[in-house]
Amino acid sequence: MGLGGHAAAFGHNVSTGVFYGEKGSLHDRQKWMHPFQVGADLKTREGVETSYEDLNKQYLEALTAKQKAKLFPYDLSDGISNECHDFIEAVAEDKEPEIGGEKAMMAKAVCLAMYESQHIGRPVSIADVVSGKVNAYQKPVDEYWKI
Secondary structure, eight states: GGGGOOOSSSSOOOOOOOOETTTEEESSSOOSHHHHHTEEEEEETTOOOEOOHHHHHHHHHHHHHHHHHHHSSGGGHHHHHHHHHHHHHHHHHOOSSSHHHHHHHHHHHHHHHHHHHHHHHHOOOOOHHHHTSOOTHHHHHHTTTOO
């Protein structure tokens, strides 16, 4: 949808995700907000194309049994199941999950720094978001929830 709710283009969506690197690019099959959830196809700088299915097969074949067991416990292959397994294992074994509180907070702070930056119209550091020094975007949410 364009400005004011009017369509600017009709037919297929115009969103796409292409991630470029030194040796080629990955064309994401998903919409722009959730990269790589349904795979991406590779095209090298030489023009060689490899589908997501072939990339995934090559990746899995390159893993040792030990690596597979760690990355895909009980043959779980989706992110949510793996996250749940990791959490349950951390509780059962009284250990930190793979992505603990500190890493999760920093990942969230990256997103919030972008929101804060857009809201106040200037660059914002992640440290300023974590410390609470910059909170113009977040403040009404905190006030609503009385936190």
